[in-house]
Amino acid sequence: MTLDRFIAVKHKENKPKIERLKEILKELGIECARTIEEKVDLQFSALEHLHKNLKNDELFIKLVIANAIVSYQLTATGEEWWWEFAEYFSSNPPEKGIVDAYSGFLPASQTNRRLTAAKIKRLEKLEPFLIKLKLKDLKNYYYSMTSLRNDLAEVLNSKRNAKTIVFAVKMFGYAGRIAFKEFIPYPMEIEIPDDVRINAYTKRFINELPTSFWSRIAEDVNIPPLHIDSILWPVLGKHTEVKKRLKKYCSKAELIFELASL
Numbered sequence: 001m002t003l004d005r006f007i008a009v010k011h012k013e014n015k016p017k018i019e020r021l022k023e024i025l026k027e028l029g030i031e032c033a034r035t036i037e038e039k040v041d042l043q044f045s046a047l048e049h050l051h052k053n054l055k056n057d058e059l060f061i062k063l064v065i066a067n068a069i070v071s072y073q074l075t076a077t078g079e080e081w082w083w084e085f086a087e088y089f090s091s092n093p094p095e096k097g098i099v100d101a102y103s104g105f106l107p108a109s110q111t112n113r114r115l116t117a118a119k120i121k122r123l124e125k126l127e128p129f130l131i132k133l134k135l136k137d138l139k140n141y142y143y144s145m146t147s148l149r150n151d152l153a154e155v156l157n158s159k160r161n162a163k164t165i166v167f168a169v170k171m172f173g174y175a176g177r178i179a180f181k182e183f184i185p186y187p188m189e190i191e192i193p194d195d196v197r198i199n200a201y202t203k204r205f206i207n208e209l210p211t212s213f214w215s216r217i218a219e220d221v222n223i224p225p226l227h228i229d230s231i232l233w234p235v236l237g238k239h240t241e242v243k244k245r246l247k248k249y250c251s252k253a254e255l256i257f258e259l260a261s262l
């Protein structure tokens with residue numbers, strides 16, 4: 001919790017830019033977020049690749065949660081990291097649990113080379129929680145992603161809006177959609193993952209915490225923060241393949257490019 005909730009903090013903001021941002025997001029809506037997630041985001045394609053090769057829904061979803069929990073301080077883009085993950089576990093499915101698997105994967109990784117010992121410690125806290133979950137429990141979490149957010153935060157002794165916690169819910173939502181073949185929108189109360197791209201982008205509009213700014217925008221435009229993240233994050237990454245896919249699959253691609261240039 002921040003002091004902003006108790007004190008009337010005056011944030012320096014660019015009102016015209018915020019108005020244009022809201023107009024564009026309202027025009028795009030949740031349907032456009034879904035198109036970007038499923039057709040444009042290279043992270044979603046990486047998960048589809050892993051799902052096809054693993055042929056084990058329960059293991060697939062657990063691996064995705066574990067991978068999100070160690071997705072920080074990367075040494076490449078997030079897209080490259082998720083593809084390295086998908087290719088590695090397609091060829092090396094875990095045989096003796098997640099900690100054991102990551103003890104082989106992380107030291108050899110090209111895209112996630114920092115803080116390996118701390119990341120393995122996080123997975124040691126996570127694994128007893130994951131082991132207890134069956135596919136039906138994961139499906140229940142798919143219909144109640146806020147419960148997953150709360151349980152992950154408790155198990156890992158983290159804040160409910162910590163980047164890796166809310167990001168794990170985002171990636172779990174992708175994995176659930178692939179495994180259960182059903183689209184469930186993200187809950188409005190789950191905040192945006194405050195990573196480098198989102199943090200730098202937020203500063204163009206306001207000097208406020210990204211999580212509180214985007215939760216307010218989300219309510220105003222009626223798009224949950226994790227879906228707003230899906231609209232913004234790929235185009236802010238500047239991958240040429242993302243630009244190509246946006247033009248191919250999004251009828252409103254010009255608006256997405258305008259968002260990136262605000």
Ligand SMILES: Nc1nc2[nH]c(O)nc2c(=O)[nH]1
Binds near residue numbers: 043077079081233
């Ligand atoms: N806000 C986001 N941060 C991320 N990091 C990462 O690896 N992927 C993402 C993402 O989709 N959103």
